[in-house]
Amino acid sequence: MSTPTASRDRATRSWNPAVYVIALAVVALSVGPVVYGALGGFRSNEQIARDPAGLPDPWRFDNYTSVFGNPQFWDYAVNSLVIAALTTAIAVGAGVMAAYPLARYRFRFRESLFMVFVLGLLFPLATAIIPLSIFISRDLQMSNSWWGVALPQAAFALPVTVVILRPFLMALPQEIEDAALIDGASRIGVFWRIALPLSTPALVTVGVLAFVTSWNSYLLPLLLLQDEMKTLPLGVADYSTEHSADTAGVLAFTSVAMIPALVLFLALQGRIVNGLQGAVKG
Incomplete structure (x- = not known):
């Protein structure tokens, strides 16, 4: 039986100041630029030039x-939004239909087939961006369209x-x-009504990951989209180039562009953690 003194000793040993210092430093590095950009949108260019690290004084909303x-x-x-929604729907729909037989059925080469998907993690979209863009533009004739960007993003x-x-x-x-199955359900019925x-x-987890990745995608839209079909990352780059002297306006534009993905991630972070925990336990 542990004594109060032993319990206090264990609690003291478990409290490591270095862990908290490192955690706070990581949080500051991650959140700091976002907060700076959001607050910078409430300032004027003169305020930013006079005191780059200061707070808005007075607060301006015109940006x-x-x-x-x-x-x-x-x-x-x-x-x-449309490209991210299409990417998410295709990736989640095709992914769950591929994962279900790999998880619940036993057949020859099941593990080998699963390893194909595992190896796919080693090849990011950037490795095939040039031939992929040529294939979509020249062979599929799908350049400057939502589907031309959504389909390869969903595949990756x-x-x-x-x-x-x-x-x-x-x-x-x-x-x-x-x-x-004993009650008369078919395999498809088990998939739709139970699985x-x-x-x-887990579906929410992979859906959010696919949506945020698509929302932040830059290289593929850069090569395939022009003019009115451009996405927000391309719009931010164009706006920053055209209004390079308007620092406050660029910060405001960039901050607003981050809101949808940030709100979605924060709203569903609990489900995301549960989905990842279930995947790890499995």
Whole structure:
């Protein structure tokens, strides 16, 4: 039986100031630029030039109102939203249909097939960006379109989707599936009525990852999209070039462009953690 003194000693040993210092430093490096950019949008160029690290004094809202009143911003936002939604739907839909048989069925070369998806994690989109853009533009004739960007992004999001979903689906109790089959459910019925609802945390996790990755994508849209079809990352780059002297306006434009992905991630972070924990346990 442990004594109060022993408990206090264990608590003292478990409290390591270096861990908290490192954690705070990581948080500051991660959140600091976002906060600086958001606050910089509430300042004037004169304030930023006079005191780059200061707070808004007085607070100005015209930078943000000009962003929301800019028609090009909404064109960029709609393009980014549609492409990200298409990418997420394709990646999650195809990923769960590929992960389910790899998790619940036993067949020859099952593990070898799964290793194909695992190896896909080693090849990011940037490694094939040039031949892929040529193939989409010249052979598929899908340049400057939503589908031309969404389809390859979904294909490269498929490996991480399958790798996360498969262990989660493997962890589902076999007894539930057996009971449903005894009650007359088909294999497809088990998939739609049991596997998918129970896999909601993992589906949310891979969906958010696919959405945020697509929303922040830059290279592929840069090579495939022009003019009114450009996405927000391209819009931010164009706005920064055209208004390079308007530092406050650029900060406001950049901050607003981050809001959808940031809000989505913060709103669903609990489900994301649950989905990753289930995948690790599986």
